[in-house]
Amino acid sequence: MELEQALKLWQPEPGWLNTATYGLPPEPAWAALQEALADWRVGRTSWEGWGESTERARAAFAGLVGVPAADVAVGSTVSQMLAPVAAALPPGATVVVPEVEFTSNLFPWLVQAERGVEVRTVPAGGLVDAIDAGTDLVAFSLVQSADGTIADYDGIVAAARAHGALVAVDATQACGWLPFDAGRADVVAVGGYKWLMGPRGTAFTYLAPALRERLRPDAAGWYAAGDPRTSHYGPPLRLADDARRLDISPAWFSWVGAAPALELLAEIGVPAVREHDVALANRFLAGLGQPPGDSAIVTVDVPDARDRLERAGIRAAVRAGRVRASFHLYTSQADVDLALDALIG
Known part of the structure; x- marks a missing residue:
């Protein structure tokens, strides 16, 4: 499956930068789970x-x-x-x-x-x-x-x-x-x-x-x-x-x-996922004046970063005293820019 086509299979609320805590399900996974739960509720099928x-x-x-x-x-x-x-x-x-x-x-x-x-x-x-x-x-x-x-x-x-x-x-x-x-x-x-x-x-x-x-x-x-x-x-x-x-x-x-x-x-292929995820992480780092990296997970040390992100509706995590942001398939450039506006705006 082409990446651009696959990206339409998620419906996140803007600002989820926390896959390192938990990932969001694509539509086929969500639909399969709902169907199974509905069957379980009424005893419609065997296990x-x-x-x-x-x-x-x-x-x-x-x-x-x-x-x-x-x-x-x-x-x-x-x-x-x-x-x-x-x-x-x-x-x-x-x-x-x-x-x-x-x-x-x-x-x-x-x-x-x-x-x-x-x-x-x-x-x-x-x-x-x-x-x-x-x-x-x-x-x-x-x-x-x-x-x-x-x-x-x-x-x-x-x-x-x-x-x-x-x-x-x-x-x-x-x-x-x-x-x-x-x-x-x-x-x-x-x-x-x-x-x-x-x-x-x-x-x-x-x-x-x-x-x-x-x-x-x-x-x-x-x-x-x-x-x-x-x-x-x-x-x-x-x-x-x-x-x-x-x-x-x-x-x-x-x-x-x-x-x-x-x-x-x-179907998408992990190399394509890596390219997408790391590109977004590096967009985030560049916006903060930091050199690019090779990871989909980055940490930043910005004064009041956690409070600023929370006020803007950005969901990230704090690890080892620093804000940790993580970028995956359902993350968009708009999510990154929203976070940057909150941190440097």
Whole structure:
């Protein structure tokens, strides 16, 4: 689908610059969710159609990040998806993490302290140099939620491989606008309600097959079975052979809304999304006299910025003491200019 045609599929109120908090659904996603809710309200249909949305979403996500769908597990949150990886670390392992890392990719490692797992935090810019022979796993956000900084993915992966360390990536703030190859890491977890524009309660994890064999699916239920349709009752344990053994039973309606949004992203193409989003972010930066960047998330330090934006009806966020603005497919040049008028007018 051409970008200009796709942009007509959103109806935002002017001034939404906060996709880094949550994304807005395109019309196909909204319509599918309303139809499912209407059916649920009156008991018009069975659940199987809703369940198929999970598999559609899994396939679309896999295509976006360049991995086989069989290597993708689905769940509800990033921390829940990372928990089996943290639990599989050997006692006494060392994890290296940026010092300002979102806690969904920090707490799962920290809670392993009772097993002697050490979490060493370092400045984000020094992550490559901090990886050494004593590092068992390096965990980082591909795009930092605090300020939009894009990590040195290539450099971090190369350093980790040189020292035999695992690589765990939280790509929640990247997936949907920043093209990347998930298969270069060992685990890539993504929350689906931001740049993927699905409802909250959807999450994906790419798990490299070699790592997956080391994980124990402690949350396994009927949906983690090789054939969920025949795994409602009784032993023996019969888990899926692929990443689905790490699945949790899907919250149907969240996935009903997620699948069309992901499929639309696939139609548009992530490179086109990146060009659109970053161009708007750079229009915003230029208006404030700042140099261009390479991220769809920017932070600004303008006196009274938060109050000025709120008075103008601009919805942004404050992270690390600065106003954070984020730009996605439904953001327009008019939204950017409205924000600039509020900040410099």
